[in-house]
Amino acid sequence: MPYExxxxxxxxxxLVLLTDESEESVRVINRLIDHQIxxxxxxxxxxxxxxxxxxxxxxxxxxxxxxxxKDLDASPLxxxxxxxxxSDGVGGFVEIEVRQPVWIEPICxxxxxxxxxxxxxxxxxxxxKWADDHIMPPxxxxxxxxxxxxxxxxxxxEMKNIKTEDGTLLFFGCYRESKNVPENIFSxxxxxxxxxxxxxxxxxxxxxxxxxxxxxxxxxxxxxxCGACLDRHRKNRI
Amino acid sequence: xxxxxxxxxxxKENFTNCQDRFGINPNTRSIAVSDGVSATWQQKIWAxxxxxxxxxNNYWTPSKETIEPLCxxxxxxxxxxxxxxxxxxxxxxxxxxxxxxxxxxxxxxATFVGIRFNxxxxxxxxxxxxxxxxxxxxxxxxxxxxxxxxxDNFPDYFDxxxxxxxxxxxxxxxxxxxxxxSLLLVSDPLSDxxxxxxxxxxxxxxxSQLLGISSHEEFEKLVDRxxxxxxxxxxxxxxxxxxxxxxxFSITVSDDINTLIEKENSGKEQEQKANNEPKICKExxxxxxxxxxxxxxxxSVLIDENVFIKEFLQKIRRKKKEKKxxxxxxxxxxxxxxxxxxxxxx
Numbered sequence: 001m002p003y004e005x006x007x008x009x010x011x012x013x014x015l016v017l018l019t020d021e022s023e024e025s026v027r028v029i030n031r032l033i034d035h036q037i038x039x040x041x042x043x044x045x046x047x048x049x050x051x052x053x054x055x056x057x058x059x060x061x062x063x064x065x066x067x068x069x070k071d072l073d074a075s076p077l078x079x080x081x082x083x084x085x086x087s088d089g090v091g092g093f094v095e096i097e098v099r100q101p102v103w104i105e106p107i108c109x110x111x112x113x114x115x116x117x118x119x120x121x122x123x124x125x126x127x128x129k130w131a132d133d134h135i136m137p138p139x140x141x142x143x144x145x146x147x148x149x150x151x152x153x154x155x156x157x158e159m160k161n162i163k164t165e166d167g168t169l170l171f172f173g174c175y176r177e178s179k180n181v182p183e184n185i186f187s188x189x190x191x192x193x194x195x196x197x198x199x200x201x202x203x204x205x206x207x208x209x210x211x212x213x214x215x216x217x218x219x220x221x222x223x224x225x226c227g228a229c230l231d232r233h234r235k236n237r238i
Numbered sequence: 239x240x241x242x243x244x245x246x247x248x249x250k251e252n253f254t255n256c257q258d259r260f261g262i263n264p265n266t267r268s269i270a271v272s273d274g275v276s277a278t279w280q281q282k283i284w285a286x287x288x289x290x291x292x293x294x295n296n297y298w299t300p301s302k303e304t305i306e307p308l309c310x311x312x313x314x315x316x317x318x319x320x321x322x323x324x325x326x327x328x329x330x331x332x333x334x335x336x337x338x339x340x341x342x343x344x345x346x347x348a349t350f351v352g353i354r355f356n357x358x359x360x361x362x363x364x365x366x367x368x369x370x371x372x373x374x375x376x377x378x379x380x381x382x383x384x385x386x387x388x389x390d391n392f393p394d395y396f397d398x399x400x401x402x403x404x405x406x407x408x409x410x411x412x413x414x415x416x417x418x419x420s421l422l423l424v425s426d427p428l429s430d431x432x433x434x435x436x437x438x439x440x441x442x443x444x445x446s447q448l449l450g451i452s453s454h455e456e457f458e459k460l461v462d463r464x465x466x467x468x469x470x471x472x473x474x475x476x477x478x479x480x481x482x483x484x485x486x487f488s489i490t491v492s493d494d495i496n497t498l499i500e501k502e503n504s505g506k507e508q509e510q511k512a513n514n515e516p517k518i519c520k521e522x523x524x525x526x527x528x529x530x531x532x533x534x535x536x537x538s539v540l541i542d543e544n545v546f547i548k549e550f551l552q553k554i555r556r557k558k559k560e561k562k563x564x565x566x567x568x569x570x571x572x573x574x575x576x577x578x579x580x581x582x583x584x
Contacts, residue, residue, distance in 0.1 A: 006276070006470065006471070006472065008250075008251070008472075009250050009251055010249050010250045010251075010471050011471070037335070038335060038338065038339070039277070041332070041335040041336070041339070042255075042279065043279075043280055043319060043323075044254075044328075045329075045332055046335075047251075047255070074329070074331060086341070086343065096341055096342075098341075099334060099338075
């Protein structure tokens with residue numbers, strides 16, 4: 001059965017995040033990294049169970065940041081302060097200031113995606129190297145305003161063939177809107193994904209590609225990365 | 239009743255990270271095992287609380303109603319643990335992450351299996367994939383709260399937040415320990431692995447190996463071998479109850495997680511100390527502009543301030559374990575440390 005292994009220091013996960021370096025995408029990625037660190041911070045330093053690499057493809061293709069959760073947590077570029085609403089436990093909300101570490105910054109230049117295929121090739125190289133000596137299949141998340149998958153269908157399909165003992169590479173798209181996303185790239189639409197997620201069936205699925213929007217990435221992401229679906233926790237941590 | 243109990247951590251991790259807990263109390267004739275759910279927060283404290291409360295009591299069993307007071311205790315203990323991080327100068331980001339989890343209302347989850355004896359009769363409850371296996375010499379009966387006899391990554395659990403209730407309903411279990419019977423209380427890797435082999439008809443082969451273990455080292459070796467055979471690499475706990483004809487508990491061998499953690503930490507401390515041992519270097523005075531800079535001499539000991547502070551804190555912590563630390567104690571520790579440093583003598 002694929003996707004059976006538990007995430008641990010012995011079975012760490014590679015997470016490659018592709019970004020068009022737009023403001024929205026960068027905001028999502030900074031939150032994703034922070035979220036990963038937060039959920040893997042038991043009472044001490046975050047476990048060595050996830051290696052993150054962020055590849056930017058606006059103007060040029062380059063690795064914007066990378067590292068184990070512990071190292072990323074210790075070295076953000078800076079920390080912003082945000083106000084977040086939390087349930088007060090009696091039906092209302094309280095606004096609390098939280099620190100949002102920033103690892104990558106957006107680019108103000110005109111938006112460009114001509115390097116998208118090149119970014120996928122770099123992600124593929126990383127994933128292949130990872131798959132050579134790890135059990136957990138890598139996860140690649142393409143996070144941008146609009147989907148450019150049509151420009152690089154061959155590269156995506158090649159990448160989706162990368163396998164480890166525990167299953168094939170997981171490729172996800174995360175876009176502001178998903179209306180222009182071709183169905184043959186992702187095995188489920190955001191709506192189908194939601195259904196699968198709610199039925200708790202995704203971790204046992206053979207085909208774990210999917211496309212989701214900025215709105216529903218959090219729930220899905222928590223399940224993918226933790227390999228556990230605990231209703232209260234996913235609701236709580238979003 | 240002859241009892242043996244063992245615990246070990248995941249491969250490449252250590253006892254400090256171990257999220258399993260177990261407890262045995264001959265006075266209440268109770269035994270419990272709890273496994274903190276990895277994807278939750280501060281689950282070790284929660285698992286310990288569940289186990290301690292069960293074995294220290296003659297009647298208490300965990301349920302949605304009875305765990306409510308424990309939820310407050312869990313929170314208190316978590317706050318204490320964050321204060322400890324602050325007192326011991328833990329990195330700021332670690333303190334922040336813990337405080338944020340507390341503010342955001344994160345909680346812990348833990349599975350549970352616990353039994354109490356009355357003569358040879360036993361009864362208790364189970365929730366999640368921690369499991370009780372009844373073994374009569376040729377057949378194994380698995381007691382778990384989950385409907386199907388398979389274990390996945392989504393176990394039922396008790397939640398440390400009283401408002402969240404956790405997942406699943408605890409199941410009452412009970413029976414009589416006959417002459418040739420054994421009871422095994424195990425956490426999920428063992429229950430999963432043994433179930434698989436019992437279904438294939440090899441249960442006897444595997445359970446007899448467990449029953450034959452007589453030391454922590456033997457347990458670790460067996461776990462290591464079974465992991466290579468496909469057992470899940472997770473924290474692993476085993477408590478064996480054999481019927482020796484007597485009603486009283488006779489604990490022949492039992493691991494103690496706190497001793498194992500201390501042992502591990504003292505090993506690490508010694509290793510760190512050896513690595514950080516200040517080196518004797520040459521010192522000379524070098525004139526730089528109008529200032530004279532001191533460079534290490536043969537007689538002097540170079541001090542790394544980080545090492546100095548760490549050593550100082552360690553000594554305070556050790557003292558704190560013995561008694562309440564007074565200002566005089568702090569000064570004495572500082573004095574003894576400074577006396578060793580040639581550079582301060584001058």
